[in-house]
Amino acid sequence: MVFNQAIYYLLTYLERSNLDLIYLTWLWALFKPLCLLLLSLFLLPATILLFIYGSSLFCLIYKHWNRLKAAYSDDLWYGALKTLAILWELQGNIWHGYEVEGLEHIPTEGPVLIVFYHGALPIDFYYLFAKIWLYRNRRVRVVADKFVFKIPGLGTLLEALEIQPSTSAMCKSMLEEGHVLAVSPGGVREALFGDHNYQLIWKERRGFAKVAIEAKTAIIPMFTKNVREAVRAMTFGRRFLSYIYEKTRLPLVPIYGMFPVKMITYLGEPIPYDPDVTTEALVARVKKEIETLIETHQQRPGSITRACLDRFSCFSRNQTIIKNE
Known part of the structure; x- marks a missing residue:
């Protein structure tokens, strides 16, 4: 009954609107090939792209499936971090074409300090964490500023990663226990008030x-190409925000971006204990x-x-030639 009424109203509308169905049919027949062509130009590549991403995800998970099965049978956090490492590696590979040069400098055992x-x-550290976890079978320990522990909703992740407050005693303890530890002397100050000139902002930090x-530990220097171009900090009102940060340690500078730039992490030769x-x-x-x-690669x-x-090898190669000249 409802269907019949709908058909009746539709026919009545078409009749009152004086639409020429034959003319509309002719227009559709005329422009149908063009419409289908335009649709295919956007729809088909998007469909293929989804299949490519799906295939990449399937292959990556399949590759690490045996590791995951063993991980979940041993320890909850161990398996969870293995899974997160796979997802972060996938995200880094797809969105940034992420690579690491010098991964062999990370020892398979014993303490080492990454600076x-x-x-x-x-985000480069997140990707590096995943690479070291998956391919060197080592967990990187991290220390963070106090404000990180006050961010709502991160408690479980901080617990799983065993992130600790940034103190000299804590860092020394982690190294003496034989862990890989990563620190950034510039910290939040360098993150928020650095710029695309890539100058180190360490102040007097030498801890x-x-x-x-x-701890009698070797140090591995680290830099990631284009990390400033992936995510940037706003420069508007920087002097005022810098003053606020120095007084309160509140990171109030807005950040923006997550641009799909090419990122390559370079791990330098270890500086041995002397x-x-x-x-x-x-x-x-x-x-x-x-x-x-920085000077060599950025x-x-x-x-x-x-x-x-830089995601495209032809452009990256040309830029390298220009820089070398």
Whole structure:
């Protein structure tokens, strides 16, 4: 009954509107090939893209499936972190074409301290955490500023990752227990108030060097190409926000981006423990090593457009030639 009424109203509307159905049919027959062509130009590539991403996800999970089965049978957090590492690796590979050079410098056992340049958002460290966990079978321990523990909703993740407050005693303890520890002397200050010129903002921080000497640990310098182009911090009102940060330690600078730029993490040659080196000399050497990595691999000032073009080998190769010249 309802269907019949609907047909009746439709026919009545068409009759009152004086629509020429034959003319409309002719128009559809005329433009149908063009409409289908335009639709296919957008729909088919999107469909193929979904299949490619789905295939990549399936292959990656299948590759690590045996590891996951063993992980979940041993420890809850162990298995959860294995899963997160796979997902982060997938995300990094797809969105940033993420790579690591020098992963072999991470020892399979024993303590080591990674010192890295801090981007506006340390997504490069998340990706590196996944790579080290999956391919070196080691968990990277992390320390964080106190405000991180006050962010709502992160408690479980902080617990799973065993993230601890950033203190010299905690860092020394982790290294003496034989862990891989990652720190950024620039910290939040470097993250929020650095820019696309990639200058280190360490102030007078030398605690990491003191800890490394006391724990008799090697240091690995780290830098990630285009990390500033992936996510950037707003520069508007920076002087005022810097003043607020220095007084309150509140990270109020907005960040934006997550652009699909090419990202490559470079792990430099380990700086071995030297009982005769001073804290100041070790700080200077680590700083010089990271600055050398930046100078060698990063075009400055950074460009979001150029960093996106780095995803394509032809552009990346041309830029390398220009830089070398």
